[in-house]
Amino acid sequence: MDPPSKSWSIYSRPEITQRYEILEQIGSGAYSDVYKARRRSDDLIVALKEVHDYQSAFREIEALQILQNSPNIIVLHEYFWREEEDAVLVLEYLRTDLASVIRGAKRNWENGISIGEIKRWMIQILHGIDACHRNAIVHRDLKPLNLLISSDGVLKLADFGQSRILLEPGFFAVEDHPDGQNTLDQTWPPHQPEFVREAENSCMEGSQNQGQTTTIKIESSREVSELKAKDEADKESNFQDGNTSCFATCTTSDMDEDPFKGSYSYDEGGEDMSGALTSCVGTRWFRAPELLYGSTSYGQEIDLWSLGCIFAELFNLEPLFPGTSDIDQLSRIINVLGNITEETWQGCSRLPDYGKITFTKIENSLSLEACLPNRSSDEFHIVKRLVCYDPGSRATAMELLNDRYFNEEPLPVPVNELRLPSTNIGPDESSPGVWCDYKDMDSDSDFDEFGKVDISSSGTGFSIRFS
Incomplete structure (x- = not known):
């Protein structure tokens, strides 16, 4: 099976491929890729989650270690994590x-x-x-x-x-396992993220509001520019x-x-x-x-x-x-x-x-x-x-x-x-409804979705009104 070009790294790590046969890719996102795999030792089907973001991997492993005996929390069997490499979590496979x-x-x-x-x-x-x-x-x-x-x-x-x-118990410093694999009774990342x-x-974003006029109060012209700049950044970063x-x-x-x-x-x-x-x-x-x-x-x-x-x-x-x-x-x-x-x-x-966004008063909700x-x-x-x-x-x-x-x-x-x-x-793309309405939305533009934007001066700075 030829590995996908996007996720070549998991196929090149012998500590993983020696223990697991990677069957197929079953999910992909901005920060991780997920594969269905078979554990060679006993044929158990698992999910391998390759996490490209250090902080996300750190948090997921820490939480699942704490919750490992909870029957309604997904099981983390083990994980692989070396410095300069993505973490790979071995999770139980759940089909739906x-x-x-x-x-x-x-x-x-x-x-x-x-x-x-x-x-x-x-x-x-x-x-x-x-x-x-x-x-x-x-x-x-x-x-x-x-x-x-x-x-x-x-x-x-x-x-x-x-x-x-929320209690912030602290982070653990560890040494790598000789084969790059960590078991659940060990501490894990070699340094803090x-x-x-x-x-x-x-992260406030804007959209056209049906049947209601929305007013956002901006305290200065600088905030107007920041909102517009932030909106453009959101288009690039909110994967x-x-x-x-x-x-x-x-x-x-x-x-x-x-x-x-x-x-x-x-x-x-x-x-x-x-x-x-x-x-x-x-x-x-x-x-x-x-x-x-x-x-x-x-x-x-x-x-x-x-x-x-x-x-x-x-x-x-x-x-x-x-x-x-x-x-x-x-x-x-x-x-x-x-x-x-x-x-x-x-x-x-x-x-x-709260002081930046105000809505027209609703008389009858x-x-x-x-x-x-x-x-x-x-x-x-x-x-x-x-x-x-x-x-x-x-x-x-x-x-x-x-x-x-x-x-x-x-x-x-x-x-x-x-x-x-x-x-x-x-x-169901063949029938109208909320699933289709929002499926293809790929931007979150405050200003584009509202259409006309009126900016006027006020006693404290500027007011932006969408109509």
């Missing part, structure tokens, strides 16, 4: 993901996903999140594509390249890396069909060794409002917001907030949950970008109930406990696991009764 389940249900299952199945999926996700949060790990990129599923229905959290350990301090924590999130499910033909291509998963990597966080993480459709407003002091609550969006999608088989840019994302959230003020979210005015038609009050209640402005008001994973909803009829089905798609299911 929750995104494929949702698409399969929408297309092929007459009554969608049954309540008993939804409850079992939710319980498994909650156990995985609880394991992360009990170990002070925030995942920071929860979405259906990162919830992988085995052939027997076991769901596992995957893709920890953007995760952070180099962090680049981010020059700008805010979609979601194809490797479902590394065990993608085929080469699937790589161009990622329905989340328009929702951008990215991490600008601007965090420093002091533990400061960046707001530019995660996938837009599942990003908490505090991140959209540039927060760098968030916690595990951002995962809980993402969880609420995932649960809503399980109920409706459609994304809850499919924004085309960060400003459009905020607009969609506000149109449902109402205006963001100190009355609705105490402390919101202290968020870094849609409400979450309108977004969850034909769902029970208990189902709505579960989502409402997660999708709320105040991070401190979001229910924890353990609190939700104890909710009476999971102990009432219909009860969660056994794991082995969960229905799975026979093949990995991509978006």
Whole structure:
């Protein structure tokens, strides 16, 4: 088998090829490539994830080592990492993901996903999140594509390249294993990763907002230039890396069909060794409002917001907030949950970008109930406990696991009764809908998408108004 030119390095590393037969490439992104492989010693099928970014590899290995005994976290069998070479993670192979389940249900299952199945999926996700949060790990990129599923229905959290350990236990210095392989009871990278301090924590992007005029207040003409310059930089730097999130499910033909291509998963990597966080993480459709407003002091609550969006999608088989840019994302959230003020979210005015972006006041918001038609009050209640402005008001994973909803009829089905798609299911390009609408979006231009931009002077500087 001739190795692809893009990923020649994994084929030239004898410590890997002597132990594993590389079968095929099953995923590719800006920061990693993933291969299906067979372990020569016992014929076990695994996924080899070659990570090209030092920081992402460091974080994923560290998190998976901590979580290695958690049943709803993907298994890291071993890893290979020498200085001057990419890390290669040997992960368990899981054939599908929750995104494929949702698409399969929408297309092929007459009554969608049954309540008993939804409850079992939710319980498994909650156990995985609880394991992360009990170990002070925030995942920071929860979405259906990162919830992988085995052939027997076991769901596992995957893709920890953007995760952070909030307690910052420190980094370990190690010596390389003689054959370049590290086992899980050893410490690993030979030196700490180099962090680049981010020059700008805010990643706010703009988009046309349906039925609403958006005003962004800019304090000086310099900020106007910076926004435009940043917008151009975003076009070059915000690569979609979601194809490797479902590394065990993608085929080469699937790589161009990622329905989340328009929702951008990215991490600008601007965090420093002091533990400061960046707001530019995660996938837009599942990003908490505090991140959209540039927060760098968030916690595990951002995962809980993402969880609420995932649960809503399980109920409706459609994304809850499919924004085309960060400003459009905020607009969609506000149109449902109402205006963001100190009355609705105490402390919101202290968020870094709160004073820069203002929306026309919404008189009558849609409400979450309108977004969850034909769902029970208990189902709505579960989502409402997660999708709320105040991070401190979001229910924890353990609190939700104890909710009476999971102990009432219909009860969660056994794991082995969960229905799975026979093949990995991509978006349906033959019919209109959100998957097609955002599939081909390849830029996130604040100014181009809004059309006409009026810049006028004000008492404090300039005001930019989109109409």
